[in-house]
Amino acid sequence: MGVAELTRPVVAAPRRSARVILRRLSRDGRATAGAVVLAVAVIGAIFAPWLAPFDPNDQTADILSSPGARHLLGTDDLGRDLFSRILFGARVSLFVGVATVLLATTFGVFMGVIAGYYGRWVDMLVMRYIDLQWAFPNFIIAVGLVAIFGTGLENVIVAITLAFLDDFARIARAMVLSIREEDYVAAAKAVGASDQRIVLRHVLPNAVSPLIVQGTVSISYAILGEAALSFLGLGVKPTTPTWGLILNDARPFFISAWWLGVFPGLAIMLIVLAINFVGDGLRDLLDVREYFKS
Amino acid sequence: MQAYIARRIIYSLLVMWGVATLVFFMMRAIPGDPVQAFVGFEGDPAAVAQIRRNLGLDQPFIVQYVKWMGRLVQGDLGASIWNRQAVTVLIREALPRTLALALLSFAVAVAIALPTGIVSAIRKYSLADHAFTFFAFLGLSMPDFWVGIVLIIVFAVRLQWLPAFGYEPLGMGFWPWLSHLILPSVATGTSFAAILARMTRSALLEVLREDYVRTARAKGLRELAVILRHALRNALIPVITVMGIAFALLLAGAVVAENVFAIKGVGRLLIEAIINRDFPIVQGTILVIAGIFVFSNLTVDILYALINPRIRYVD
Numbered sequence: 001m002g003v004a005e006l007t008r009p010v011v012a013a014p015r016r017s018a019r020v021i022l023r024r025l026s027r028d029g030r031a032t033a034g035a036v037v038l039a040v041a042v043i044g045a046i047f048a049p050w051l052a053p054f055d056p057n058d059q060t061a062d063i064l065s066s067p068g069a070r071h072l073l074g075t076d077d078l079g080r081d082l083f084s085r086i087l088f089g090a091r092v093s094l095f096v097g098v099a100t101v102l103l104a105t106t107f108g109v110f111m112g113v114i115a116g117y118y119g120r121w122v123d124m125l126v127m128r129y130i131d132l133q134w135a136f137p138n139f140i141i142a143v144g145l146v147a148i149f150g151t152g153l154e155n156v157i158v159a160i161t162l163a164f165l166d167d168f169a170r171i172a173r174a175m176v177l178s179i180r181e182e183d184y185v186a187a188a189k190a191v192g193a194s195d196q197r198i199v200l201r202h203v204l205p206n207a208v209s210p211l212i213v214q215g216t217v218s219i220s221y222a223i224l225g226e227a228a229l230s231f232l233g234l235g236v237k238p239t240t241p242t243w244g245l246i247l248n249d250a251r252p253f254f255i256s257a258w259w260l261g262v263f264p265g266l267a268i269m270l271i272v273l274a275i276n277f278v279g280d281g282l283r284d285l286l287d288v289r290e291y292f293k294s
Numbered sequence: 295m296q297a298y299i300a301r302r303i304i305y306s307l308l309v310m311w312g313v314a315t316l317v318f319f320m321m322r323a324i325p326g327d328p329v330q331a332f333v334g335f336e337g338d339p340a341a342v343a344q345i346r347r348n349l350g351l352d353q354p355f356i357v358q359y360v361k362w363m364g365r366l367v368q369g370d371l372g373a374s375i376w377n378r379q380a381v382t383v384l385i386r387e388a389l390p391r392t393l394a395l396a397l398l399s400f401a402v403a404v405a406i407a408l409p410t411g412i413v414s415a416i417r418k419y420s421l422a423d424h425a426f427t428f429f430a431f432l433g434l435s436m437p438d439f440w441v442g443i444v445l446i447i448v449f450a451v452r453l454q455w456l457p458a459f460g461y462e463p464l465g466m467g468f469w470p471w472l473s474h475l476i477l478p479s480v481a482t483g484t485s486f487a488a489i490l491a492r493m494t495r496s497a498l499l500e501v502l503r504e505d506y507v508r509t510a511r512a513k514g515l516r517e518l519a520v521i522l523r524h525a526l527r528n529a530l531i532p533v534i535t536v537m538g539i540a541f542a543l544l545l546a547g548a549v550v551a552e553n554v555f556a557i558k559g560v561g562r563l564l565i566e567a568i569i570n571r572d573f574p575i576v577q578g579t580i581l582v583i584a585g586i587f588v589f590s591n592l593t594v595d596i597l598y599a600l601i602n603p604r605i606r607y608v609d
Contacts, residue, residue: 137546265440273435
């Protein structure tokens with residue numbers, strides 16, 4: 001047996017190629033439905049400037065008109081077309097969802113790997129921090145951070161990212177701890193592989209599955225979080241059309257214009273439901289349930 | 295046991311100290327000056343300096359920190375910059391509303407989750423199970439505040455069964471109090487009911503495979519007795535731990551619901567203070583909310599150790 005075989009990771013869930021995963025996922029009805037909805041939303045968000053019948057901030061003479069042929073989902077108190085605003089809102093929601101999760105994964109995994117790999121006081125420091133954050137719901141942390149940093153899209157992204165940090169750090173650390181003692185890591189060390197190489201080649205590939213699942217779930221939480229922050233007036237600037245903000249603006253008109261209160265929320269629900277369906281399919285497929293026991 | 299409890303209490307106090315310190319320094323690390331932001335950037339520099347002196351903000355950080363901590367230990371959270379009202383007084387008024395809302399939301403969640411979770415587990419893969427699973431996904435995917443909005447549109451505006459906004463203290467009568475809290479607690483409880491129902495289902499399914507359940511069935515017990523007396527009792531242990539944490543989560547939900555339903559609770563106090571940049575109130579409410587979380591975590595840990603003696607850690 002050569003060194004190459006010895007150092008190849010052989011632990012944890014079997015790694016499958018992306019094509020196999022996609023094929024199996026397509027057999028899961030719920031996950032497929034979720035993926036289709038998600039694809040439509042992403043396309044809608046990207047091509048919003050071409051697909052939207054009106055400019056999202058254009059004020060027309062049709063004030064508070066109910067859903068109909070001209071305005072598919074009706075208009076708001078300033079005569080702005082609700083469908084166009086929801087379409088543009090998808091851009092912010094999806095962007096916040098993906099951006100926060102990418103950032104949280106990067107920094108969280110870095111923290112977790114450092115803690116797990118180097119152990120001792122580094123681990124103790126990181127774990128105390130994680131424990132501290134673990135004691136509080138993510139949404140409260142995000143609200144607290146926005147209170148400190150101030151409102152605005154960038155601050156919302158930073159706040160939600162920080163609120164998620166502990167979830168990813170925890171997974172990465174647990175993976176490192178379970179893999180660190182494996183024979184092939186000892187073998188890699190014995191042949192003189194650097195720490196960096198061991199982490200990148202042997203530890204991280206094994207942590208990918210649970211991180212993908214956590215990432216998917218977190219995207220939906222981030223979208224819900226951004227919507228709630230915007231609804232509370234702590235999110236993006238008032239001119240940006242986002243789902244939470246549209247709902248916040250609609251508050252005085254719930255009695256006269258139900259569509260303003262219903263459709264933006266339906267949009268949030270559909271996207272989050274779609275992501276949850278896909279996430280659940282991935283979780284079954286990648287068989288990562290065990291990592292979620294805390 | 296006493297040593298375990300003592301250790302947990304000391305740890306909780308350390309967490310609180312950590313949170314307080316973090317909040318203190320982060321509030322002062324904000325780019326820009328809270329007083330300047332409060333007065334407005336055109337504000338008279340002399341007035342700004344006067345307010346800073348009044349609030350003690352002209353002193354070095356460490357002096358401010360020690361003074362602040364000293365007052366905090368005595369239960370003094372400072373006063374609002376807007377109207378000089380004591381933060382503790384504001385919180386004392388708001389807290390019962392938030393706690394009532396969280397408690398009722400908890401009741402709503404349990405009332406929905408336990409029966410549906412049990413039915414789902416007993417009739418696995420039946421039509422009811424599939425329906426409940428779908429509703430659970432739906433419950434997890436709907437933003438709390440939007441559920442609140444829809445409830446207001448349907449039950450307050452259209453049907454006019456329940457009030458849409460506000461809060462009545464219990465002293466004004468039971469029904470006025472309850473009627474104002476029904477919609478908000480359903481809005482807050484829904485998503486948690488979804489999580490709890492799924493947990494109950496999977497915990498019960500696991501237990502139903504155990505030998506002692508087979509024994510209970512074999513000795514001829516009725517199915518209902520098997521489920522309620524043997525299976526459910528054991529299945530509920532992990533569920534109960536989650537319920538403790540859940541109460542904290544529902545408090546977070548209350549922050550949002552209070553803003554939808556215009557209830558002057560701690561959450562609304564916090565959000566208004568953030569928008570008004572009233573930083574003593576922001577600090578105070580964050581600390582009180584943190585205190586509630588730490589206290590409920592502590593209670594859960596102690597209760598859990600009492601229920602299950604195996605986990606009295608000796609580390």
